[in-house]
């Protein structure tokens with residue numbers, strides 16, 4: 001849209017620069033890079049911030065929340081799909097809907113839970129406008145997961161609880177992965193938890209900084 005206005009802040013060239021940065025930061029999965037090159041991130045934020053949409057940074061989306069940093073979206077998605085594309089994914093923390101759009105570009109069905117109603121309503125609208133038809137939304141505390149639509153072949157959380165929520169683990173099929181930041185603010189790490197026949201295998205990936213995983217609906 002802005003291309004037509006000749007502004008260029010959201011042009012394909014600007015987007016390609018972000019993709020080059022993600023590669024420099026170690027993102028290798030071509031499937032992830034390819035969808036991130038196409039999805040218009042500037043539509044998932046207030047117009048006043050759109051000129052910064054293709055910087056590798058998180059940005060405010062209101063209600064004290066942020067749209068995740070592109071590197072983090074790429075990294076989490078890469079970790080989720082490394083061993084194959086899941087058929088269905090549960091996302092906790094719809095936020096702006098940007099991460100949902102990346103997931104929905106790669107997997108057949110996405111189920112997205114958000115505790116702040118106005119954020120989810122806005123995300124729903126943008127995602128419908130952009131043309132996504134394979135995302136289901138629920139206004140709820142993601143600590144419960146979304147049991148009736150599960151179990152899931154993958155779960156991704158964009159807010160950090162202090163401990164891994166049991167409900168999320170229970171809604172994974174055997175072999176599936178949960179990608180989640182864990183820990184108190186200032187000392188969080190990204191973890192990948194794989195459900196095995198008998199237990200769960202936890203890998204600690206890297207230090208991260210996410211908003212806290214809060215209880216209840218707002």
Ligand code: SAH
Nearest residue numbers: 067068093095096099115141142159213214
């Ligand atoms: N992936 C989103 C990230 C948004 S920030 C994006 O790129 O825009 C994380 C989101 O998690 C916030 O919107 C916050 O409200 C939500 N959140 C925090 N705790 C939650 C919980 N228990 N259940 C559901 N959503 C939660």
